[in-house]
Amino acid sequence: MIKAGSTERLPTTGWVQRLDSIGVTEAAVSVAPPCPPEGRTATSGREWEPMFDAAGLEVLDRAECLELLKTVPVGRIVFTDQALPAVLPVNYSVWDGSLLIRSGAGGKLAVAIRNAVVAFEVDEIDRDSGKGWSVVVVGRSGVVDHPAELAAAEEAAPRSWVSGRDRLIRIVIGSISGRRVGEVP
Structure with a gap:
């Protein structure tokens, strides 16, 4: 040094x-000095204080958002279908900096989002306490069809709820943001 x-x-x-x-x-x-993770502010020592947005929600850093993505099995994909916004609940998995979703080869979802910019949202809210969080991803979608990565992606992909869902769609995570809410008075 x-x-x-x-x-x-x-x-x-x-x-x-x-x-x-x-x-x-x-x-x-x-x-x-070390920089705090995105969404945190430095305090004495190496502990980071949470940051809050204007509405009082805690802003989550990228690492925490990625961890939260792994904790729930269902999210919502937002895409454009015939020039209108569309939202579908899907099961998914996190793999290699991406999200994996299964779809049928000719299914509406596979056709609508091929090489498109899409959004993806997951959340978990406790009805009694009002505590919870939400994570939003924006990224480019595409079909996983390269032989070198298909086997690994198949292993990591979620199990399909419906037969005939043999196409794997990848959403490469471009931006990711999250918020956490504490108890609601």
């Missing part, structure tokens, strides 16, 4: 060269 004020330098290759090109010194990098 290069200490602040030192004249010693690392070789100017790779990331060091890129940092130099934008005016960031090695010393500044070596003494910079």
Whole structure:
């Protein structure tokens, strides 16, 4: 590690060269405090305080959103069907930075979302306490048909509720956001 004020330098290759090109010194990098995860604010030590939006909902970071996606079996895919918005409940799984959904080869869903930008939403709310969370994903959809990834995707994909659902649709997670609500008064 290069200490602040030192004249010693690392070789100017790779990331060091890129940092130099934008005016960031090695010393500044070596003494910079860690950045909090997205959606969190720093406190003393390494604990992160939650951030809240204007409505008082806790803003979840990407890692927490991804973990919450894995906890419920059903979500809602939002897509365009004949120039109108459409929403369908689907079972899904999280795989390799993507969501996997099963559909029939000629099914409405498979046809409507091929290579389209779609949204996907999951949530869990306790009716009694009002506590809960919601996660929204926006990404590009496509059919998983490359032989090199099809076997692994098949293994990770959700089991179909209906026969004839032999097509795997992948939604590559582009953006992801989430909110959590505490007790409602």
